Amino acid sequence: MSRTAPARNRSASLQLVNGFSLEMTGKDVPALLEAKDRIPEGTRINVTFLGNEDLEMRVAAAKAVRDSGFVPVPHVSARRLASQAQLEEFLGRLQEVGASEHIFAVGGDPATPEGPYEDSLSVIESGILPRYGVKEVGIGGYPEGHPDIPKPVLASALEDKAAALKQQGLGAVVITQFAFDIDPVVAWIDAVRSRGIDAPVRVGTPGPAGIKRLLGFARRFGVGANAMIVKKYGFSLTNLMGDAGPDRFVDDLAAALAAPRQGGPAQESEAERLSGVGLHFYTFGGLGATADWVRSFTAERS
Ligand SMILES: NC(=O)C1=CN([C@@H]2O[C@H](COP(=O)(O)OP(=O)(O)OC[C@H]3O[C@@H](n4cnc5c(N)ncnc54)[C@H](O)[C@@H]3O)[C@@H](O)[C@H]2O)C=CC1
Numbered sequence: 001m002s003r004t005a006p007a008r009n010r011s012a013s014l015q016l017v018n019g020f021s022l023e024m025t026g027k028d029v030p031a032l033l034e035a036k037d038r039i040p041e042g043t044r045i046n047v048t049f050l051g052n053e054d055l056e057m058r059v060a061a062a063k064a065v066r067d068s069g070f071v072p073v074p075h076v077s078a079r080r081l082a083s084q085a086q087l088e089e090f091l092g093r094l095q096e097v098g099a100s101e102h103i104f105a106v107g108g109d110p111a112t113p114e115g116p117y118e119d120s121l122s123v124i125e126s127g128i129l130p131r132y133g134v135k136e137v138g139i140g141g142y143p144e145g146h147p148d149i150p151k152p153v154l155a156s157a158l159e160d161k162a163a164a165l166k167q168q169g170l171g172a173v174v175i176t177q178f179a180f181d182i183d184p185v186v187a188w189i190d191a192v193r194s195r196g197i198d199a200p201v202r203v204g205t206p207g208p209a210g211i212k213r214l215l216g217f218a219r220r221f222g223v224g225a226n227a228m229i230v231k232k233y234g235f236s237l238t239n240l241m242g243d244a245g246p247d248r249f250v251d252d253l254a255a256a257l258a259a260p261r262q263g264g265p266a267q268e269s270e271a272e273r274l275s276g277v278g279l280h281f282y283t284f285g286g287l288g289a290t291a292d293w294v295r296s297f298t299a300e301r302s
């Protein structure tokens with residue numbers, strides 16, 4: 001977007017990107033330390049809970065985030081927990097390093113649970129989280145659905161988790177699967193709001209990365225990436241060389257959310273839809289590249 005773009009759109013993009021969060025894996029501590037001077041103080045940084053990390057790596061990564069001046073948001077992957085004792089051990093270790101206030105409770109990719117928790121709701125309903133200083137819980141959202149989970153199941157799970165968190169007096173934030181197409185994202189946000197879920201939403205967004213890498217993760221996680229969608233996003237399936245960044249995705253999403261909702265209540269202020277939405281960058285290993293992208297994207301629109 002050039003400086004000549006309407007000021008309204010530029011300010012919507014700035015509002016959307018402001019307060020962004022990042023995601024890293026347990027192996028990305030070197031990348032975090034290399035990039036930390038280019039990441040704003042207090043930025044939330046999620047730490048994944050994947051099959052190829054272990055407890056020590058996850059705790060060390062969360063500690064590195066805290067010690068670098070950021071807010072750690074460790075993932076707790078329900079299906080990867082072998083027992084309640086392991087959940088309590090993990091939360092206890094996180095609390096010791098000041099990294100248990102914000103967590104992201106997620107089902108976990110194993111097709112069958114490795115222990116007593118088959119979904120993130122069961123971790124939330126265990127009542128264990130507040131005992132270890134947890135104050136706010138991130139939960140998953142799927143604008144394009146999930147390859148292994150029917151949409152009605154995802155919808156009721158989201159409602160159940162939001163209700164359980166409210167009932168326990170815990171904060172809630174919905175972090176969505178990433179997307180290349182804003183249309184399903186805007187439609188999903190409006191649907192969630194119309195179901196009375198008013199928790200802040202952080203829209204998952206790929207950080208700048210190699211096109212082949214982006215497509216690989218899109219396929220692995222069931223994210224739409226057909227020729228038309230990626231053309232809107234800014235690259236072509238006929239040329240997989242080079243990198244692609246989320247510039248157009250962010251500008252288009254901001255403009256769509258700043259516009260009055262089709263058929264929405266007339267009194268809904270333009271800023272209202274935008275105010276409850278932020279961005280969550282899946283850095284795919286490129287923490288520094290994503291931090292640099294945010295700085296230049298912001299500078300171009302200020
Ligand atoms: N950043 C991350 O680590 C993210 C991970 N995911 C993945 O999305 C899936 C769903 O996570 P949540 O939204 O927390 O769901 P959830 O834990 O709220 O579960 C919703 C429903 O789907 C079922 N389910 C959960 N994981 C499943 C799986 N892997 N295969 C089949 N059924 C499953 C549950 O039994 C439940 O009925 C998980 O596989 C999770 O790993 C999704 C987004 C981001």
Ligand SMILES: Nc1nc(=O)c2c([nH]1)NC[C@@H]1CN(c3ccc(C(=O)N[C@@H](CCC(=O)O)C(=O)O)cc3)CN21
Binds near residue numbers: 283
């Ligand atoms: N269904 C689903 N499962 C997930 O685990 C998941 C999502 N969706 N949505 C997006 C985030 C992003 N995720 C990831 C997972 C791995 C890397 C990654 O960079 N992996 C490296 C090295 C291995 C590692 O660091 O763990 C790789 O090259 O695979 C990045 C983001 C996990 N997330």
